[in-house]
Amino acid sequence: MISEQEFNQLNRILEQQTGIRLARHKCDIMASRLANRLRVTGSESYAQYYRLILSEQGTAELNKFIDKMTTHETYFFREMSQFEFLCTYLKDKPPTRSPVRAWSAAASTGEEAYSIAMILEDLFYNRSWHVYGTDISQTAISMAQEACFAMSTVSKVPTKFKKAYCLKGFGIHEGSFSVAKQIKEGCTFNVDNLLALKTVDYSFDIIFLRNILIYFDEAKQLEILNNVVKRLNHAGLLFLGHSEALRYKRDDLEMLKPCIYKKIAP
Ligand SMILES: C[S@@+](CC[C@H](N)C(=O)[O-])C[C@H]1O[C@@H](n2cnc3c(N)ncnc32)[C@H](O)[C@@H]1O
Known part of the structure; x- marks a missing residue:
């Protein structure tokens, strides 16, 4: 007790x-x-x-x-429709800055960041891109850096990406898989607190802030959102979790679809 x-x-x-x-x-x-x-x-x-x-x-x-x-539930291509949207949008309107930068702002054990990375590598293999992942949990970030996942979780990865970027483990790694070198090398992870960011010193074309706001009261949600939106490039995309849609209109964000926003003001 x-x-x-x-x-x-x-x-x-x-x-x-x-x-x-x-x-x-x-x-x-x-x-x-x-x-x-x-x-x-x-x-x-x-x-x-x-x-x-x-x-x-x-x-x-x-x-x-x-x-x-803290709750670390996550999986590859969680809320697949958001990844499909991202793919279609980037094909149509590729970011002009180089490298293309994405941030998985509550990365947990890395599946979200590596899912974004697979999309960026597929679309921009001839351009430079980078995915940054941050989380408050040191244990989760160490697992993300290791990039070794249970084989049972690979089923969430679309077949095309599975074939191209997922490497089945052998010997002591039997039953697990890793992500291909070009995916792993395009991703960097660090421990950071969304309420007091210390490691994020550039801005991004794409930010995933999903399944995290629900754990905070309204004032802290706003603080986190402001910290994140400040680091989103003009015309950049912000993805929120499906139960975390903004309940009010912000002047700096335009809603493209429920839980997907584009930055429209500095
Ligand atoms: C449920 S997971 C979300 C993972 C991923 N974004 C997804 O949607 O699948 C929430 C993560 O937020 C992290 N977290 C909690 N408070 C945080 C904070 N103040 N700053 C950064 N990360 C935090 C937790 O450690 C946890 O890994």
Whole structure:
């Protein structure tokens, strides 16, 4: 059992680190997500675990805490219709800047960034392109950098891209696949916080900000959106998750389709 005080203490750290604040009724979820970390670290209570992640020796465990308390669900070509739209749009109106730059702004373990990369390589193999992926979770970013995925997840990749860019693992990599060299080399990943960005110092033609805003209150959603839209080039495209459509009109964004926007003002 987690006490109200322990829940509040851990929730405060979560909010300081990520901007996410859990509602009181989520205390059982917090307790069960952290139960294994208490075992692994030998903490006898949530209060002791709280003291550990606050301590100087607790930095690595603080990363594990963030990782446990955030949701990383993702898969290749999630919401396929958005990727189809991207493909058609880029064929018709290819960005003029070079390299073509895309950002997967809550990249999780990398599947979204590599999906975008496959599209860019397919369309712009004779041009330079780059996909940047950021996420607050160090564990997720390490997995994205490794680019080794369970074979069971390859079914989401369209056949044409599967044949061209997915490499079946052998020996110790049996049961997994990696992405081709040109896809992996076109992608860079870094830990970063969308509420306090430190590593994103250029602007993008394409930004995916999907399945992330739902975890924040309205004020933080706006802060994140402003941080992201600021880094979108004029005429660049912004993709939001299917349940995250803007509830109000912004002067700097034109809606092309539900959850897909074009930047129209600086
Ligand atoms: C559900 S995943 C979304 C993955 C991908 N965009 C997709 O739609 O499939 C949400 C990700 O947001 C990350 N996240 C949570 N808070 C964040 C923050 N403040 N800054 C950056 N990333 C954050 C989590 O670590 C998690 O990997």
